[in-house]
Amino acid sequence: MQQTDSSRSGPSGERSGPALSLSHAAKTFGPVVALADGTVDIRAGEIHALVGENGAGKSTLVKILAGLHHPDSGDFRVGGESVQFRNVGDSKAAGISVIYQEPTLFPDLSVAENIFVGRQPKGRFGLISKATMVREAGLLFERLGVPIDPTRTAEGLSIADQQIIEIAKAISLDAKVLVMDEPTAALSGVEVERLFAVARSLRDKGTGILFISHRFDEVFDLCDRITVMRDGRYIATHRTADVTVAEIVREMVGRDIEALFPKTVAEIGDTVLKVDGLSRAGVFRDISFDVRAGEIVALAGLVGAGRTEVARAVFGIDPYDAGKISFRGSTLKPRDPQAAITAGMGFVPEDRRKQGLVMNLSVARNITLTLRNKLATAGLINGAAERRAAQEWSKRLQVKAGSQEHAVSTLSGGNQQKVVLAKWLAMDPHLLIIDEPTRGIDVGTKSEVHRLISDLAGRGIAILMISSELPEVLGMADRVLVMREGRITAELDRAGANPESVMHAATSSSGGTP
Amino acid sequence: MSETTSTTGTAPAPVADNTKPLASEPKGKTGAARILAGRDAITIYALIAFLIYAAITIPRFASPVTTGFLLLDVIPVLLIAMPMTLIIITGEIDLSVASIAGLTSALMGVLWAGGMDIGLVLAISLLAGVAAGMFNGFLIAVLGLPSLAVTIGTLALFRGLALVTIGDNAVANFPKALTAFFTSKLGGTGIPTVMIGVVAVIVFFGVLLHFTPFGRGLFAIGYSKEAASFVGINVARSKFWLYVASGAVSALAGIYWTLRYTSARSDNASGLELAVIAAVLLGGVSIFGGKGSIPGVIAGVLLIGSLNYALRLARVSDVVLITVTGLLLIVSVVAPSVGSAIRQWRHTRRVRRSFTRTTN
Numbered sequence: 001m002q003q004t005d006s007s008r009s010g011p012s013g014e015r016s017g018p019a020l021s022l023s024h025a026a027k028t029f030g031p032v033v034a035l036a037d038g039t040v041d042i043r044a045g046e047i048h049a050l051v052g053e054n055g056a057g058k059s060t061l062v063k064i065l066a067g068l069h070h071p072d073s074g075d076f077r078v079g080g081e082s083v084q085f086r087n088v089g090d091s092k093a094a095g096i097s098v099i100y101q102e103p104t105l106f107p108d109l110s111v112a113e114n115i116f117v118g119r120q121p122k123g124r125f126g127l128i129s130k131a132t133m134v135r136e137a138g139l140l141f142e143r144l145g146v147p148i149d150p151t152r153t154a155e156g157l158s159i160a161d162q163q164i165i166e167i168a169k170a171i172s173l174d175a176k177v178l179v180m181d182e183p184t185a186a187l188s189g190v191e192v193e194r195l196f197a198v199a200r201s202l203r204d205k206g207t208g209i210l211f212i213s214h215r216f217d218e219v220f221d222l223c224d225r226i227t228v229m230r231d232g233r234y235i236a237t238h239r240t241a242d243v244t245v246a247e248i249v250r251e252m253v254g255r256d257i258e259a260l261f262p263k264t265v266a267e268i269g270d271t272v273l274k275v276d277g278l279s280r281a282g283v284f285r286d287i288s289f290d291v292r293a294g295e296i297v298a299l300a301g302l303v304g305a306g307r308t309e310v311a312r313a314v315f316g317i318d319p320y321d322a323g324k325i326s327f328r329g330s331t332l333k334p335r336d337p338q339a340a341i342t343a344g345m346g347f348v349p350e351d352r353r354k355q356g357l358v359m360n361l362s363v364a365r366n367i368t369l370t371l372r373n374k375l376a377t378a379g380l381i382n383g384a385a386e387r388r389a390a391q392e393w394s395k396r397l398q399v400k401a402g403s404q405e406h407a408v409s410t411l412s413g414g415n416q417q418k419v420v421l422a423k424w425l426a427m428d429p430h431l432l433i434i435d436e437p438t439r440g441i442d443v444g445t446k447s448e449v450h451r452l453i454s455d456l457a458g459r460g461i462a463i464l465m466i467s468s469e470l471p472e473v474l475g476m477a478d479r480v481l482v483m484r485e486g487r488i489t490a491e492l493d494r495a496g497a498n499p500e501s502v503m504h505a506a507t508s509s510s511g512g513t514p
Numbered sequence: 515m516s517e518t519t520s521t522t523g524t525a526p527a528p529v530a531d532n533t534k535p536l537a538s539e540p541k542g543k544t545g546a547a548r549i550l551a552g553r554d555a556i557t558i559y560a561l562i563a564f565l566i567y568a569a570i571t572i573p574r575f576a577s578p579v580t581t582g583f584l585l586l587d588v589i590p591v592l593l594i595a596m597p598m599t600l601i602i603i604t605g606e607i608d609l610s611v612a613s614i615a616g617l618t619s620a621l622m623g624v625l626w627a628g629g630m631d632i633g634l635v636l637a638i639s640l641l642a643g644v645a646a647g648m649f650n651g652f653l654i655a656v657l658g659l660p661s662l663a664v665t666i667g668t669l670a671l672f673r674g675l676a677l678v679t680i681g682d683n684a685v686a687n688f689p690k691a692l693t694a695f696f697t698s699k700l701g702g703t704g705i706p707t708v709m710i711g712v713v714a715v716i717v718f719f720g721v722l723l724h725f726t727p728f729g730r731g732l733f734a735i736g737y738s739k740e741a742a743s744f745v746g747i748n749v750a751r752s753k754f755w756l757y758v759a760s761g762a763v764s765a766l767a768g769i770y771w772t773l774r775y776t777s778a779r780s781d782n783a784s785g786l787e788l789a790v791i792a793a794v795l796l797g798g799v800s801i802f803g804g805k806g807s808i809p810g811v812i813a814g815v816l817l818i819g820s821l822n823y824a825l826r827l828a829r830v831s832d833v834v835l836i837t838v839t840g841l842l843l844i845v846s847v848v849a850p851s852v853g854s855a856i857r858q859w860r861h862t863r864r865v866r867r868s869f870t871r872t873t874n
Binding site: 341354358370 | 726727731733734737741742745747804
């Protein structure tokens with residue numbers, strides 16, 4: 001934990017010293033390999049980008065740096081010294097500060113109190129000196145060149161300002177490495193520019209910055225070097241000047257899209273779901289689309305564009321203010337998932353652990369949860385029929401588990417996802433909404449899930465798929481709807497959908513700056 | 515499964531473990547074996563072991579008189595434990611049950627003393643319990659308030675209403691035939707006649723929990739309300755009806771209490787909620803929700819009941835009695851946590867070892 005002073009490359013800054021290096025770090029959660037080879041080195045005085053698809057292992061790597069996860073193996077050095085963090089405090093003490101997409105400030109405390117929380121400067125009699133705190137916070141903001149009043153409460157600050165406060169906190173902690181996990185996801189153009197200005201000035205003073213982003217224009221604009229990850233593994237590190245966006249994308253995806261996402265040709269039938277002018281204040285606006293039998297329609301867009309929210313409203317989990325949903329010819333009652341299920345709609349949610357499955361319940365019980373009413377005769381559940389149904393469906397989907405009676409939490413991510421799918425397929429649906437079908441699933445099972453979805457479409461089930469993985473969207477979908485900031489900004493057919501057209505519709509002109 | 519890390523980017527990606535059997539293949543513990551080894555089964559074994567021990571060592575324990583008094587004593591707890599089991603399985607709690615029983619008792623006394631027909635008195639008392647349950651259910655299920663806070667409030671509120679209703683008085687002159695019926699026995703077995711009704715209540719809740727779609731939903735709610743709502747389970751409605759059922763059964767317990775002791779008072783059954791919750795937890799129901807069974811809870815109620823009875827027969831003081839109950843409860847709550855902590859520790863150690871082996 002303790003560091004030698006040699007790592008302190010001062011503001012004058014030779015920019016070569018590795019402020020932090022992680023080599024071949026691995027992390028598993030039960031049977032799930034979250035990180036197989038986490039490797040990155042951050043030099044003092046550089047901005048280093050970490051890119052990769054969702055599920056590439058970026059956030060696991062960040063959590064290791066932050067001291068939240070302990071790597072199972074691998075070498076971790078800060079300033080040349082081998083370190084082993086037991087908790088977040090150790091990481092902070094070593095000079096690493098992590099700024100998350102959604103900062104976690106205490107809303108009722110003042111800005112200055114938030115910066116010095118847990119290590120408030122003491123005045124006379126050992127009491128907290130508010131004046132010192134406010135003065136020092138003011139100095140920090142002056143250094144950063146941002147006008148924030150240290151005495152106001154954190155409540156009501158924009159996310160951008162909250163991030164600046166987190167950065168100020170990091171500086172006051174004398175952080176040598178600053179990790180920013182998708183900091184720009186919720187920022188407007190002007191705010192992004194201000195954040196970048198702050199980041200550059202810190203770099204020039206010798207701080208090493210790890211910058212995680214999905215937006216290539218930002219990565220290429222800001223960063224000195226780029227490390228690419230894929231499927232939990234380190235792929236390569238490049239100097240930004242030496243590579244192109246296309247090369248990075250190829251390394252991120254790393255495989256032939258068509259081969260991995262086998263959408264078989266299915267006969268497209270009648271319209272199953274028709275959504276007309278669906279709106280919910282502040283969440284999404286004027287959403288209209290339809291999905292036909294045998295068709296896979298993908299909802300693409302950035303995280304936070306409102307895709308999941310639309311799906312939840314369609315399924316009846318969330319309310320909506322205006323619009324109409326027709327399902328198989330009749331209007332669907334709002335706010336009633338049971339009605340949607342009875343009519344033949346299934347929903348595979350994004351958060352498998354919280355929403356898709358009852359993790360502590362057995363495989364069998366999870367599969368038959370959707371069937372519980374159908375399995376009952378005269379109000380009583382037929383135990384034999386229940387077991388048979390669970391057995392049949394776990395066999396059909398090749399669910400690998402020790403026993404049907406084991407809790408689903410003991411299964412790997414891919415097998416858990418199969419249980420979720422089994423649960424909905426067991427009730428013979430006409431439409432399946434699948435939110436992030438392969439999130440947190442290893443590559444082997446991924447293609448199995450893709451084949452399964454494509455197979456379902458082939459049997460005439462209408463599929464509405466939400467995915468943040470571009471290759472998945474392009475490989476699977478018959479039609480792509482792109483959402484941005486709560487609105488559908490493009491509808492592309494299979495021929496017209498390519499990485500550029502989808503990303504353009506998902507990102508362009510966001511925040512109103514060029 | 516655990517691969518060595520590699521320096522190149524082209525190493526095979528982690529893939530699913532193909533050596534594991536399919537879930538559809540019968541393996542591991544099947545239904546019967548699971549029932550025999552479950553947490554609730556331990557309570558059942560403990561009950562049987564204790565009954566045998568008591569029958570041998572304590573004079574007069576193995577007799578119809580014992581059966582009679584023991585059952586008469588545990589009936590209120592046994593009744594209320596049924597809906598309480600379902601409520602705790604959904605991850606909630608109802609602390610107001612004893613106060614509802616007290617309120618019912620007070621109401622019975624006043625109405626009977628006022629000259630009302632006894633049939634009508636019983637019906638109105640039962641409805642009062644239902645209304646009290648609906649009030650709890652409204653606050654918890656409809657408004658979404660935390661059940662612990664709500665029922666601590668209604669615990670005081672309903673007991674207060676009982677006091678307002680009947681004051682410091684006691685009504686004792688209930689019809690002789692009725693009170694005699696409540697203490698009568700089925701022939702020479704020593705089993706109270708009212709057990710027929712109690713068994714009906716037990717069967718009702720047992721079937722509801724273990725053999726209906728509604729019951730399946732309760733377990734799911736207990737583990738994850740969010741996941742439950744995603745399969746169309748109406749969490750709020752389920753909870754509402756559980757509190758109504760709890761109110762109704764608490765009223766039944768209040769009526770039983772009044773007629774068995776031939777005394778309608780405002781402080782009847784006071785403190786009973788803790789005895790009920792203790793028995794339910796001892797019976798293997800998880801206070802965190804999701805786990806539990808009616809047979810286990812019956813065993814829990816009978817274990818505490820017979821333990822108390824035996825200690826009293828052995829002239830052990832009440833202080834020891836309360837202490838023993840408390841210890842039992844703590845052991846029953848702590849034991850599963852310790853068990854799972856040990857399993858977790860073993861698992862972590864195994865993973866660590868396999869990693870050091872492959873990476874060295």
